[in-house]
Amino acid sequence: MLKLENIYKTYNPGLINETKVLEDFSLTVPKGQFVTVIGSNGSGKTTILNLICGTIFPNRGKIYLGGKDITAMTEYRRAKHIGRVFQDTQKGTSPNMTILENLSLADNKGRFYGLTPGVNRKRTNYYKELLAPLGLGLEDKMNVLAGSLSGGQRQVLAMVMCTMADIDLLILDEHTAALDPKTSELIIELTNKIVREKGITTLMVTHNLRHAVSYGDRLIMFHRGAAEMDLSGEARANVDVDDLLDRFNHISIESGN
Amino acid sequence: MPNILNTALNMSQSVLEQGLIYALLALGLYVSYSVLNFPDLSVDGTFPLGSAVTAVLIARGVNPWLCLPISFLCGAAAGMITGVIHVKFRVTNLLSGILMMTALYSVNLIISNGSSSLFIMSPAMGKIFTGRLAGVFPPVVSKLLIILICVAAVKLLFDLFMKTKCGMMLMVCGANEQMVKSLSVDSGKIKMLGLALANGLVALSGCLMCQYKYSFNVGDGTGSMVIGLASVIIGMTVLHKVKFLKNTTKVIFGSVIYYACIKIALNLGLPPHFLKLIIAALFLLMLIFNNKILKGVKEDA
Ligand SMILES: Nc1ncnc2c1ncn2[C@@H]1O[C@H](COP(=O)(O)OP(=O)(O)O)[C@@H](O)[C@H]1O
Numbered sequence: 298m299l300k301l302e303n304i305y306k307t308y309n310p311g312l313i314n315e316t317k318v319l320e321d322f323s324l325t326v327p328k329g330q331f332v333t334v335i336g337s338n339g340s341g342k343t344t345i346l347n348l349i350c351g352t353i354f355p356n357r358g359k360i361y362l363g364g365k366d367i368t369a370m371t372e373y374r375r376a377k378h379i380g381r382v383f384q385d386t387q388k389g390t391s392p393n394m395t396i397l398e399n400l401s402l403a404d405n406k407g408r409f410y411g412l413t414p415g416v417n418r419k420r421t422n423y424y425k426e427l428l429a430p431l432g433l434g435l436e437d438k439m440n441v442l443a444g445s446l447s448g449g450q451r452q453v454l455a456m457v458m459c460t461m462a463d464i465d466l467l468i469l470d471e472h473t474a475a476l477d478p479k480t481s482e483l484i485i486e487l488t489n490k491i492v493r494e495k496g497i498t499t500l501m502v503t504h505n506l507r508h509a510v511s512y513g514d515r516l517i518m519f520h521r522g523a524a525e526m527d528l529s530g531e532a533r534a535n536v537d538v539d540d541l542l543d544r545f546n547h548i549s550i551e552s553g554n
Numbered sequence: 555m556p557n558i559l560n561t562a563l564n565m566s567q568s569v570l571e572q573g574l575i576y577a578l579l580a581l582g583l584y585v586s587y588s589v590l591n592f593p594d595l596s597v598d599g600t601f602p603l604g605s606a607v608t609a610v611l612i613a614r615g616v617n618p619w620l621c622l623p624i625s626f627l628c629g630a631a632a633g634m635i636t637g638v639i640h641v642k643f644r645v646t647n648l649l650s651g652i653l654m655m656t657a658l659y660s661v662n663l664i665i666s667n668g669s670s671s672l673f674i675m676s677p678a679m680g681k682i683f684t685g686r687l688a689g690v691f692p693p694v695v696s697k698l699l700i701i702l703i704c705v706a707a708v709k710l711l712f713d714l715f716m717k718t719k720c721g722m723m724l725m726v727c728g729a730n731e732q733m734v735k736s737l738s739v740d741s742g743k744i745k746m747l748g749l750a751l752a753n754g755l756v757a758l759s760g761c762l763m764c765q766y767k768y769s770f771n772v773g774d775g776t777g778s779m780v781i782g783l784a785s786v787i788i789g790m791t792v793l794h795k796v797k798f799l800k801n802t803t804k805v806i807f808g809s810v811i812y813y814a815c816i817k818i819a820l821n822l823g824l825p826p827h828f829l830k831l832i833i834a835a836l837f838l839l840m841l842i843f844n845n846k847i848l849k850g851v852k853e854d855a
């Protein structure tokens with residue numbers, strides 16, 4: 298379970314460019330829930346994900362994961378329990394390593410990176426079995442550098458890498474936004490498959506309203522650092538893209554832009 | 555005629571010897587600049603650090619072979635401190651190196667007890683080039699062979715290390731620091747480790763050079779960064795297309811090539827105190843002419 302309690306976040310406090318993003322923000326995500334998050338640019342979505350992952354820290358408030366207070370825990374320590382895929386397709390893999398090497402390193406997550414061989418050839422077949430069902434032919438490119446793959450291929454690889462180890466939370470920040478429509482569909486389908494199979498608690502930010510309504514069990518619309526709309530259960534099941542567009546327009550008119 | 559041939563042969567032998575010693579320096583630069591993506595200036599201090607430690611230890615009768623690992627460890631400690639300055643105190647990478655380099659200038663003088671140069675003259679003082687191993691080889695090539703053995707051993711060990719989980723993590727850290735964190739590893743520690751390894755190699759190079767030239771000079775370090783970096787870049791550009799060569803091999807070749815260029819420039823009649831000017835000018839020339847190739851290499855990396 299993920300819990301954010303009375304979070305305050307201000308960038309550059311006391312300076313001319315001070316930006317208050319979150320004020321007394323709280324959010325609880327039960328174990329196994331798949332949450333889709335939408336909201337206009339600058340509404341604070343990435344800020345919240347960064348707070349959860351420990352990339353930045355709140356000015357006030359508490360963050361709990363699995364009942365444990367992680368508010369002051371560093372990003373790399375939290376990463377043991379959290380998997381994250383970024384919008385930037387460069388961030389999930391190491392371009393100077395082959396697919397096999399990338400997977401091998403990810404396979405060791407949570408354990409010591411010492412002086413034992415980085416690649417365990419015996420696991421190659423297991424990795425190929427992971428990649429084969431994805432239909433991109435990555436399993437035949439085990440010795441190709443990740444840097445020479447397409448953005449979509451890298452994102453698929455990143456997705457597989459960050460869900461290889463057992464994690465308590467999956468964070469996806471517009472991870473299909475930089476891809477062409479076809480690849481974007483492929484990644485979202487893969488995401489849904491992995492999340493459902495493993496039952497991972499997931500927060501997925503997306504700009505694709507159709508994805509937001511078709512996937513997940515709960516939908517949150519952000520506006521100025523607050524949940525403007527938070528639907529689950531029947532309300533969530535009955536919402537469609539037009540409803541979301543209406544709400545967006547409504548908000549835009551209210552805030553005068 | 556045989557005279558000219560003899561001179562040429564002698565010269566190319568000394569180029570090979572010193573080029574190979576500098577190859578360890580270049581390997582160090584390869585670690586910090588290429589692998590870690592960290593422009594580390596502490597090398598200008600860690601190269602003479604290796605020399606100073608070696609000169610003093612040998613004068614005290616310490617086994618010259620033992621000086622190699624000790625120098626490595628001293629350099630590694632200095633590199634580690636550069637890393638701590640950068641990671642823990644959030645000083646920029648360039649400034650951290652400059653701070654370390656400046657501090658090391660004094661540290662090196664403290665080690666040499668205030669003298670700006672030391673000589674290991676007396677035959678009683680052991681050097682790896684006069685020891686038992688040297689006796690095994692024909693005297694003309696014994697120095698070259700000993701250097702070759704040292705460099706080859708370091709290169710092989712280094713190549714092995716880069717295949718381990720830890721070594722691969724260094725590669726990842728330079729290319730995508732976020733991924734290191736995502737794998738739940740402290741990227742700060744990886745940087746410190748990388749800088750320790752890099753400067754350990756550089757000090758090792760200084761140790762060999764001290765035993766080779768029978769002397770330590772506090773000014774020797776100036777330009778180490780440039781020499782090492784030039785070697786790395788020459789190796790990676792000139793041998794860019796040769797896919798079957800490991801990067802470490804290319805760097806070693808690069809070092810010999812660069813040192814040969816310096817030696818040729820000196821032999822065109824310029825006095826020895828032009829050395830650093832030549833080092834810098836050659837590097838600049840290379841940067842200007844190779845800009846296109848360099849861009850290609852960067853994109854590949
Ligand atoms: N590192 C930062 N420094 C200063 N302001 C920031 C920083 N990151 C985000 N902001 C500001 O915080 C607000 C929320 O940004 P963000 O969380 O990235 O929004 P979203 O992801 O919803 O588009 C924006 O006004 C943005 O300009």
Ligand SMILES: [Mg+2]
Nearest residue numbers: 342343344470
């Ligand atoms: Mg964002």
